[in-house]
Amino acid sequence: MVYIIRIIISVCVTLLISCSQVQTEKDSQLALMKTTNPNPTVTEKNNGQEKVESIEREVESFDEIYDVAVVKGKKETLVVYKVKHMQRFRMKQIEKDLNKILEEKHPKEQFTVSSDYKIFLEAVRLIERKEHGNLSDKQAENRLNEILKMTSDIK
Amino acid sequence: MASKQKKMTPQQQKYQQLQQKHELKRPVLKNCIKAFWVGGLICTVGQAISYFYIYYFDFTEQNVGNPTVATMVFLSMLLTGFGVYDRLGQFAGAGSAVPVTGFGNAVISAAIEHRTEGFVLGVGGNMFKLAGSVILFGVFSAFVVALIKTLLGMWGVL
Amino acid sequence: MLKGQQSWIFQNRPMIVATGVSGGPFEANGNLADDFDILHEDLWMGMDSYEKAQRVLLEEAITTTLEKASMEKEQIEFLFAGDLINQITPSSFAARTMQIPYFGLFGACSTSMEGLALASFVVNYKGAHNVLTGASSHNAATEKQFRYPTEYGGQKPPTAQWTVTGAGVGLVTQNVPGQQHPVTTSATIGKVIDMGLSDPFNMGGAMAPAAADTIMAHFRDLEVDPSYYDLIITGDLGRIGHDTAFELINKSGLKLEREQFQDCGLLIYKDDQPVQSGASGAGCSATVLYGHLLNQMKKGVYERILVVATGALLSPLSFQQKESIPCIAHAVSIEMNGVGG
Numbered sequence: 001m002v003y004i005i006r007i008i009i010s011v012c013v014t015l016l017i018s019c020s021q022v023q024t025e026k027d028s029q030l031a032l033m034k035t036t037n038p039n040p041t042v043t044e045k046n047n048g049q050e051k052v053e054s055i056e057r058e059v060e061s062f063d064e065i066y067d068v069a070v071v072k073g074k075k076e077t078l079v080v081y082k083v084k085h086m087q088r089f090r091m092k093q094i095e096k097d098l099n100k101i102l103e104e105k106h107p108k109e110q111f112t113v114s115s116d117y118k119i120f121l122e123a124v125r126l127i128e129r130k131e132h133g134n135l136s137d138k139q140a141e142n143r144l145n146e147i148l149k150m151t152s153d154i155k
Numbered sequence: 156m157a158s159k160q161k162k163m164t165p166q167q168q169k170y171q172q173l174q175q176k177h178e179l180k181r182p183v184l185k186n187c188i189k190a191f192w193v194g195g196l197i198c199t200v201g202q203a204i205s206y207f208y209i210y211y212f213d214f215t216e217q218n219v220g221n222p223t224v225a226t227m228v229f230l231s232m233l234l235t236g237f238g239v240y241d242r243l244g245q246f247a248g249a250g251s252a253v254p255v256t257g258f259g260n261a262v263i264s265a266a267i268e269h270r271t272e273g274f275v276l277g278v279g280g281n282m283f284k285l286a287g288s289v290i291l292f293g294v295f296s297a298f299v300v301a302l303i304k305t306l307l308g309m310w311g312v313l
Numbered sequence: 314m315l316k317g318q319q320s321w322i323f324q325n326r327p328m329i330v331a332t333g334v335s336g337g338p339f340e341a342n343g344n345l346a347d348d349f350d351i352l353h354e355d356l357w358m359g360m361d362s363y364e365k366a367q368r369v370l371l372e373e374a375i376t377t378t379l380e381k382a383s384m385e386k387e388q389i390e391f392l393f394a395g396d397l398i399n400q401i402t403p404s405s406f407a408a409r410t411m412q413i414p415y416f417g418l419f420g421a422c423s424t425s426m427e428g429l430a431l432a433s434f435v436v437n438y439k440g441a442h443n444v445l446t447g448a449s450s451h452n453a454a455t456e457k458q459f460r461y462p463t464e465y466g467g468q469k470p471p472t473a474q475w476t477v478t479g480a481g482v483g484l485v486t487q488n489v490p491g492q493q494h495p496v497t498t499s500a501t502i503g504k505v506i507d508m509g510l511s512d513p514f515n516m517g518g519a520m521a522p523a524a525a526d527t528i529m530a531h532f533r534d535l536e537v538d539p540s541y542y543d544l545i546i547t548g549d550l551g552r553i554g555h556d557t558a559f560e561l562i563n564k565s566g567l568k569l570e571r572e573q574f575q576d577c578g579l580l581i582y583k584d585d586q587p588v589q590s591g592a593s594g595a596g597c598s599a600t601v602l603y604g605h606l607l608n609q610m611k612k613g614v615y616e617r618i619l620v621v622a623t624g625a626l627l628s629p630l631s632f633q634q635k636e637s638i639p640c641i642a643h644a645v646s647i648e649m650n651g652v653g654g
Contacts, residue, residue: 032206032209032210116215116216116217117209117215117216118209118213118214118215118216118219119215121209121210150213150215151215153215163509164509166508167507167508167509168509170508170509170522170561171508171509171510173557173560173561174508174510174518174521174553174557177518177553177556177557177560178472178515178518178553179470179471179472179552179553179590180471181470181471182471186468235464235466236464238464240464240466241463241464241465241466241467242466243466244465244466244467244468245466245468245469245587247468248468249468251466252466252467252468257466260464260465260466261465263464264461264462264463264464264465264466265462265465267462267463267464268457268462268463268464269462271361271362271363271364284462285461285462285465
């Protein structure tokens with residue numbers, strides 16, 4: 001009994017250690033457990049940074065939302081957010097409201113809105129790599145499109 | 156219970172009252188607390204596994220459930236085979252029976268039990284002895300709910 | 314000789330000259346491990362199914378009995394045996410191995426005393442010289458048949474009981490005066506009593522009235538007082554059934570002392586073993602009587618005992634069909650030879 005438990009624990013520990021070594025980004029490691037509030041990012045330099053920041057402010061003005069990541073690509077803008085725990089019952093309503101407000105204020109932009117943890121995590125990872133200069137504009141755009149494809153798979 | 160008691164003779168009822176006095180009651184509150192903690196612990200493990208899949212594989216929050224459930228069932232099957240899960244069940248009661256691990260336990264315990272009757276008639280025929288009704292009524296109730304939703308959709312209520 | 318309504322007196326005092334008791338690993342850790350002749354470390358007994366393991370238990374108990382009595386199986390006229398498994402196959406298959414003319418009995422957990430009563434009756438009237446009688450049960454085989462799979466993580470209520478893995482066999486022979494052996498002196502055959510209980514996890518509560526009824530009938534038929542016996546021991550009532558039966562008997566006006574009234578199901582295991590309300594199973598009363606109790610009698614701790622084995626006559630089918638649990642109890646009184654009347 002004790003022997004079996006020991007094996008299970010050691011397997012888990014080795015798994016965790018080996019996995020964490022692969023990871024290079026630091027902040028995204030805990031992106032699901034704590035508030036990260038990454039800087040809003042655009043894939044192309046000098047293309048609408050202010051706009052992205054204003055989008056982020058608008059989303060953050062929602063009381064139910066506490067953590068926002070915004071990535072703007074050539075065509076589409078990805079908005080991912082976390083909803084406060086007790087407000088998660090109203091997930092769908094919040095998403096609807098958010099869509100409405102964003103479309104009203106930025107009629108020219110195309111938005112993809114998601115509250116999925118996975119999308120959030122990938123967005124944070126993308127932002128981080130971009131900030132560290134590990135990604136070129138083109139690579140960032142490609143990655144963003146992959147993430148956007150992922151969101152369309154869910155729906 | 157009331158209708159059941161009517162059928163009994165006065166002698167039977169009298170005896171049952173006497174027997175009730177000696178009968179040991181299940182410690183309901185204690186069992187609830189144990190079930191709460193063990194059930195919560197199992198769910199925490201499940202949450203950790205689903206985070207693991209979100210972090211290191213391309214699963215989103217929406218579809219991470221499938222691999223998580225499969226892993227949890229697999230783990231409970233291992234524990235059943237090692238003879239640990241039935242002891243956990245005696246301690247935790249609903250705490251270990253209600254999560255999906257309890258389902259894995261029900262399947263594999265029946266399979267182990269009837270191994271001696273061969274693979275086809277024994278394992279194959281009895282594997283879902285306990286879990287079969289869960290599957291049947293699960294599928295059936297899902298069907299009924301889907302039917303209601305479809306009908307409501309057709310009538311324009313939803 | 315019939316006495317009263319439902320009792321026999323064995324005036325020729327058949328002797329139990331030898332016994333054999335085998336058990337499993339859980340019994341080896343129990344309270345009475347020293348009284349077992351054979352204890353297995355493995356629940357499978359080296360077999361590939363639990364049913365076969367139970368057959369091995371019974372075969373070993375029979376072989377041990379014959380060895381102790383230094384007899385060959387050809388010298389045995391009849392075998393009375395039974396158990397809890399479908400169509401009592403472990404007993405019948407053991408009888409196939411032994412090649413002794415065989416009566417298969419089913420009285421659920423009361424089989425041990427049903428067998429002893431019948432064996433004593435046959436020997437008493439010279440229907441045979443040497444008769445073997447016994448009962449067996451196997452925890453995993455019985456759980457498989459009556460309850461959930463062994464590894465299933467269901468929670469057992471505190472009223473549940475643990476089926477004994479073990480077999481107990483006794484050899485009943487014609488009385489030879491002067492020999493120091495326990496003898497059977499009387500038996501009371503019980504009625505089937507149903508008090509409408511239907512919880513298969515509370516067998517003790519269901520069986521208690523049957524035990525009480527048989528005990529009261531015994532004293533009524535034999536016209537003796539409970540103080541005649543040093544010990545009145547029930548088969549597998551467990552904690553709840555035992556307390557209930559004690560109250561029932563005392564309410565009826567019989568004077569029974571608490572120390573005098575015990576239960577095999579409460580003796581066999583230690584307090585720290587996870588058996589909820591105690592032990593049960595056909596092997597419970599058989600192993601405790603043929604092992605522990607007869608050893609105690611030979612040591613002179615008890616001179617006269619009354620063993621009341623109780624059985625719940627349900628099937629897995631009957632309780633699923635919401636039938637209540639009918640119960641039965643048989644009593645056999647055992648005394649040391651050369652003592653008393």
